[in-house]
Amino acid sequence: MKAQVILVNEHDEETGLMEKMEAHEKGLLHRAFSVFVLNDKGEMLLQQRALDKYHSGGLWTNACCSHPLPGETVEAATHRRLAEEMGFDCPLRELFQFTYRTEFDNGLIEHEYDHVWVGFYNGEIHPDPIEVHAFHYLPIDEILRQLTATPEQFTSWFRLAFPKVIDQLRE
Template identity: 35%
Template sequence: MTPAESVVLLDEAGRAIGTADKAEVHHGDTPLHLAFSCYLLDADGAVLVTRRALHKRTFPGVWTNSCCGHPAPDEPLDDAVRRRVAHELGAEVVDLRLVLPRFRYRAEQDGVVENEMCPVYVGSVDGDVAPHPDEVAEVRWEPWAAFRGDVLSGTREVSVWCREQVAQLPADLAAAPAASSAGQ
C-alpha cells in the first residue's frame, strides 16, 4: 500500500500552517498550498511540454509545462523538483534554478480548484525522457520562442498556470537568471 502523500498548507503570507492529504485537498474550495512548476530545456534550448495523463483528477489531458508537483513537508523545493522529474519523466535535472520565486495562481476545472503558491524552476536534461504513463500522456520538445509566442498570442492552449507563467518568463529562457529563494 502506498503511503498518503501530504501537501504543505500555507497562510496568505506563504508561511506553512499545516499539512493535508493530497488526495483530499483538491476540491471546490481548495486551501492555499505549496507547489512548484518546472520548465526543462534540452541542449538546443527547446522546452519539454507535457500533456497530463487523461485520468488525473486535476486538469486531465491538459498541455502544460514540463513538470509540476508538491513538495513533501520539510522537503526542500529543489529536491522535490528533482524527485518529481525523475518520477514523472524518468530524467535527471541539471542546472536547476529558481526563476519565479513568488508565482501564485488559482484555477478551476470541472469543480476542482488549484490554489497554489508555485515557485517556478528552469533546468536542463541530458538525454531522453521516459514519461510515466500514470502522470504524462504525451511529451513534445518545442522551440521556446515558438511555444512562448503561441501561448502569449492565445493560439496555443495550455494550463492556466502555464499561460500565466509563460507571460512572466523571459524571451530567452535558457539565460533566465536564478532568483533569490528568500521568503520561500
C-alpha cells in the first residue's frame, strides 16, 4: 500500500486521507512535522537530503521531517521518523505550527500544516543513507551566515522555520 498523508484544513482539522504523491501533485494541505535538534554546545544538527529524494534532493535542512501516518499522533511520528532517518531518538517538545506552500521545478507542490518540534542530543548518529546524504552540527551564527549567503542550498521549510525556532529558543 502506498504511503498516505492526512489532509487537513487551515485549523489542522483532519478532512481525509490521500496517497502522498497525489497530495503533492495536487498541492493539497496536509499534516507534517519538522524536528530540530541541538547539542549541548548550542549547535544545530543539519542533514543534507539524499540526492534522489522526490523533491529538494541534496538540500540542507533540519534533523528530520515527514508526515504522521493515519491514526498516528504527531508526537509519535516525530520519534518514529527521527529514529528511522537519523538513527537516534531524544526527548522532543513542540514549539509552534505554521503553514507553507512551495512549488518545485518537477511539478510537485509542498503544501503543509507543519508542526515544529525541538530536542537536544549529544550521542551517536547513524543516518539512513536512503534518506540522508550527509549531516553535521553547525553553530547557529554559521547557519544564519549560510542562509544569507546561499539560501538556495536549504529547503524551503527550513528557511521559513529556522528563524522562528531560534527566536523561541532565545526566549
